[in-house]
Amino acid sequence: MVKEEDGREGRVVLHLDFDCFYAQVFIQTDPKALADKPVGVTQKYLVITCNYVARRRGVKKLTPITEALRVCPDLILFNGENLRPFREANARVETLLKAPETWKSVTRSPRGTPPPVEKLALDEFFIDISDAVRLRAITENSLLLFEGHVVGEPSSSDDETLLGGRKRRWGDVLISHMREKKRRRDETAAGGGESDGEGPPPDESDSEDEEGPYLGYDMDPHLLGPLGLPVPEWPPTSYETPPHPSNALGTIRRHKIASIIAKEIRDRIHTRLGLTCCGGVGPNKPVSKMVAGLHKPNMQTTILPSAVRDFLAPLPLRKLPGIGGTYEKTLTEGGITTLGQLASRSVGDLVRLLGSVKVATVLKERATDGGNEPVQEGGPPKSLSCEDSLRDGEVTTPEQALRVLSALVAELSQRLSDDYAEHHRLPTNVVLSWRLRGMGYSGRHSRAAPLPLYGIPLPPSPAAIGSAIEQEAKKLLDQHIVAPAAKPTAADEPVWTGQSAVEGRGGAVFHLTLLNVGVSAWRDAGSASNGRTPTLSEFLRRQADGGKERGPGERSRAAAEEKQPRFGFGQSKQDFRREVQECK
Missing domain, CATH: 1.10.150.20 (5' to 3' exonuclease, C-terminal subdomain)
Structure with missing residues (x-):
């Protein structure tokens, strides 16, 4: 059983994995016309993904376009090389998951706040719903059913919890408290006296059904009142200190509520954004991710903590x-x-x-x-990059490589402009990565260089920042790819092409199969002055000052000092030499 940092059991993690995300994004452009049609998304010559209608017709991911059309002639294809629509859809999903209204709704509580949401990819998220489960437990009755599929067999003790040293079924806790309140009111009315509603729990030997007025969790009067339930006077000062809320829920009940919350979040995403996703509920991130893919599409699976080890044991590495x-x-x-x-x-x-x-x-x-x-x-991404996978023979000359590079820089500069609007930062490094024929799918080389963004007006336009990136990326391309390939060789000798030998043709030949341009090493643009990035002289002066920008007064004093002669106030070079001779 996975435990929290202080040793308490009770963490529940939800993993969301969107079904054929790229295809769904295009389907949402015209859902009525495309809902029941086979839809595929292409990049270059491949169908990289398709919806489940197309998959039932025999289309598979990463299939050549010609083969996909042969299998499914009425397949509707969309070009997915521009990732901007997918990033925008991802941002809409993330906004919904972090909205306070979402969590007030699923917890049924005005105290519901957005939990930690971790983005794993454009189509995957992790959410820690532990606190949401505890809040939702306040208003849920004991007769709950799991939503979706369940992995694991519950034991007889899983739905019991230890409260104040006594074992009780969670479903009886609230009921027993209400019974005790009613008993006290009846005794007060019969005896003609008054009671303040406090006192020790009744002797449990008197009745097996009445276990005492112990709740073991924070009661929310804002929620019990509208449900028609009497609001208890809580906490009773004369009773033992209630345990932490994570221990006040049995394992089975906690995961039942978690499955209900997962279903409501998935339904909310579908209703608001039109997207479907699979869900996995488990005690940690790896396990919830694994079970999310057990039943597809648009389904969810919950795994009980007691079943985790048996579930993991037979899986491949x-x-x-x-x-x-x-x-x-x-x-x-x-x-x-x-x-x-x-x-x-x-x-x-x-x-x-x-x-x-x-x-x-x-x-x-x-x-x-x-x-x-x-x-x-x-937080903000540590790097941004754009990449193009190339067919063998598609890029074999410097001119072809430059055309691909220019297209990548244009896309990257637009992303940088959007990133600046959100995070107010600028990169200081440009990175060029490439793969050559014969290096394998995972092999690639990378080289980086400083990115001088001196004097660019802020906020930076895509054209201005793109020009600076392209200039440095071209230098890296010429130095590490074009120049090695230009070395003369015999017709039967291999050509050295950027640290990789390919079959020679007696001239400047290289075969690129991948090109990537990116930026990294960010700095805050808030230190820029006069609505622009610093000039080169300002940058060097700031480095001499320890990286701190001078204030207006400091800048004026520094300018006045720079105008003074270097040999003393009011002294010329000749005066300084004369004074030195006199001292001798």
Whole structure:
């Protein structure tokens, strides 16, 4: 069972994975006409994704366009090379998930606040709904059903909770409190006296049904009143201190409520934005992500904490986040092929295989029960880039490479302009990455260079910032790709093309299969003066001042000092020399 930092059990994580996200975005441009039609999204010569109507007709992801049209002649294709529509749809989803109204609605409480939302990709999100579950539990009755599919068999003790040292069924807690309040009112009326409603719990041996007025969670009078329930006087000062709310819910009840919240959030997204998604509810991020993909499309799955280990044990290594091709190969050579085998190995054995204590510890923990990594709000991206995958032979000359580079820079500069409007920052590095024929799908080279954005008016226009990026990116292209390829070779000798040899043709030849241009190393643009980025002289002066910008008074004094002779106030070079001679 995954525990929170202070040892309490109760974290619940929701993972949302949108169905054929790119295709859905295009379908929303004309939902009535496209809802039941096969729709595919293309990049270059491939159908990179398609909706489920097309998949039922035999179209698969990453299929050549000609093959997809042969299988499904009425397939409707959209060009997906411009990612801007998908980023805008992602922003709308993120705005809805972080809206206070969303969480006031699903928690049924005015105290509902947006929980941590972590964006994993354009079509995936993690949400920590633990607090939302606790708030929603206040108004939910004990007769709840799971929404969607469930992994795991509940035990008889899962729906019980330890309250004040006594084991009770959660569904009886609120009822017993109301019964006690009624009993006291009846006794007061019969005896003609008054009661302040406080006192110790009744003797439990008197009745098996009445267990005492103990709630064990924060009561919200704003919600109980409209439901027609009497508002209890809470907390009763003479009773024991109530446990933390995370312990006041049984495991099964907590996950039932979590599945209900997940369903309502998915319905809200579909109603407001027209998008469908799958949901996974689990005790941590890796497990909730895994179960979200068990039933598609537009379905959800909840896994009980007691079933996590049995669920993970038979899965192959690559199913676990953090295990890629390199680690998989290393572990397989060590006789480990499943997550169960990985979890059973000692940290020492894994360190000898992987060479890192940190990596071995994290992977063992994740393979055991998914780990305990919290959901974290993501800040602005650390880098922005645009990329183009190229067919073999599509780019073999510098002119063709420059055309591709210019198109990528134009897209990147527009994204930078939007990023500046949101985050008010500018990059200081430009990065060029490329892949050549023969390097494999995952192989690539990268080179970076400083990005001098001196004197650009703020806010930066796409044209101004694009010009600076393209100038530096062209230098990197010429230096690391074009120049090596231009070295003369014999017709039968391989050509050295940017650290990769390909079949020579006796001239300047290179075969690019991927080109990427990006920016990184951000700085706050709030320090720029006069509505523009600093000039080169201002930048150097600021570096000499320790990176601090001078205020108006400091700038005027510095300018006056710079106009003074270097050899003393009112002195010329000749006066200074004369004074030196006299001193001798």
